[in-house]
Amino acid sequence: MLRAFTLALLVVSSSATAAAQEGPLEAAMEAYRDGELYRALELFTSALEAPGNTPADLVTIHLHLGILHGSLADLDAARREFRAALAIDADTPAPDELNPTLREIFDSEAAERGGRSVGLEVQAREPLRSDRALVLDVRLVGAPQGLVDRIEGRAAGDLRAEVVSSSATTGTLTFPVAAWGGGESAEVQTRALDAFGGVVAATTDRLSAAPAIATPVAADETPAVDDDDDGGILASPWLWTIVAVVVLGGAAAVTAVLLTRETQPVVGAPIIMELTR
Numbered sequence: 286m287l288r289a290f291t292l293a294l295l296v297v298s299s300s301a302t303a304a305a306q307e308g309p310l311e312a313a314m315e316a317y318r319d320g321e322l323y324r325a326l327e328l329f330t331s332a333l334e335a336p337g338n339t340p341a342d343l344v345t346i347h348l349h350l351g352i353l354h355g356s357l358a359d360l361d362a363a364r365r366e367f368r369a370a371l372a373i374d375a376d377t378p379a380p381d382e383l384n385p386t387l388r389e390i391f392d393s394e395a396a397e398r399g400g401r402s403v404g405l406e407v408q409a410r411e412p413l414r415s416d417r418a419l420v421l422d423v424r425l426v427g428a429p430q431g432l433v434d435r436i437e438g439r440a441a442g443d444l445r446a447e448v449v450s451s452s453a454t455t456g457t458l459t460f461p462v463a464a465w466g467g468g469e470s471a472e473v474q475t476r477a478l479d480a481f482g483g484v485v486a487a488t489t490d491r492l493s494a495a496p497a498i499a500t501p502v503a504a505d506e507t508p509a510v511d512d513d514d515d516g517g518i519l520a521s522p523w524l525w526t527i528v529a530v531v532v533l534g535g536a537a538a539v540t541a542v543l544l545t546r547e548t549q550p551v552v553g554a555p556i557i558m559e560l561t562r
Contacts, residue, residue, distance in 0.1 A: 309335045310342060317349055326353045338483030344370045344377055352380060355387040363387060367394045372429050373485055375402040403428045403486040405436075405475050413492050415467045419460040421446075423475050425453070425486070434480040440464045440473045469493065 313328035332338075333346045351366030367390060370377050375398045379391045404427055410420040423436050436456030438446035446458040460473060476487040 308332075310338075310346065313346075313349070317353075322353055322356060326350070326357070329353065333483070334481045336482045338479075338481070340373050340484055340486065343479070343483050343485065344374045347373070348377065348380065351391075352382065352387065355384075355390070360386070360390065364390050364394060367391050368397075368429050369432050371395055371398045372403050372427065372432055375400045398427075401427050403433070403477065405477060405486055405488045407473075407475050407488060407490050409492060413471060415469070416462065418462060419464075419471055419473070419492070420449075421458045421460070421473065421475065423456040423458060425455065425477050428453070428477065428485065432479060433477045433485050435478055436475065437478060438473055438475045440466075440471060446473070 309328060309332040313325055313332045316325040316328050329346055329350050333343075333350070338346070347366045347370035351363045351370065354360075354366060355363035371394050375395070377395075379388060379395070383391060403425065406424045406426060408422045408424075410422060411417075413419060419440075421438065423438070425433055425436065430453075433453045435448075435451045435453070436458070437448060437451070438456075438458040438460065440446065440460045446460045446464065449457040449459050451457075456475075458473075458475065460471070470491055470493045472489065472491045474487060474489045477485045479485055
């Protein structure tokens, strides 16, 4: 009797150890394959709340939650889960086990996505400088409401960025110089996370320092004077020729005026002669 009880304890302990080793997602998949729908639903929900889920993990979880909710006649929940799975990976194929109703829901959500998964747009506020913090503006594109909870960033050495501001759709990340190394380039990873820390989307960007651009010297707009060894512009014969012409022309004009005044007859008052007898 004691021997049988001891063996039973060993079996239970081994099962618990195996379940702990396989993780919540593996346990949920096992219950799903065994046809334990309610247990599988509970385990997939626990798997969703477990930390460290990758995008592939989240696609698997949301997809099976959609199947389970649909099998239990909760079609709205099924649609929501299918939408989440397709947002993370728009190329997710429809599972073979979907009944016609669930297949129609899945296909309509896939058509709505149009092959576009959730994306992250990252923009540096200014060129990379080795003596300055790196500031990134991040915008989330294409995420259904409620899927993404926050945005975070990581750099070299697995150091987190300081999250200046973050929401479900935008974020401003600051990487101190110590975080990205202060070199000629920086490799940073930006991630969109769900409420439990699972990675919905991630992008890695390598930023390079902007090349130094020489500041052009402004050209002098004042025309340069040709000052050569022969005396510059004052030594030019054309200058003195022009001056001579102007002077001679002026002198001629003055002479002409004077001559005109001398040769012009003087007209006085009329002389009236009175004849006397």
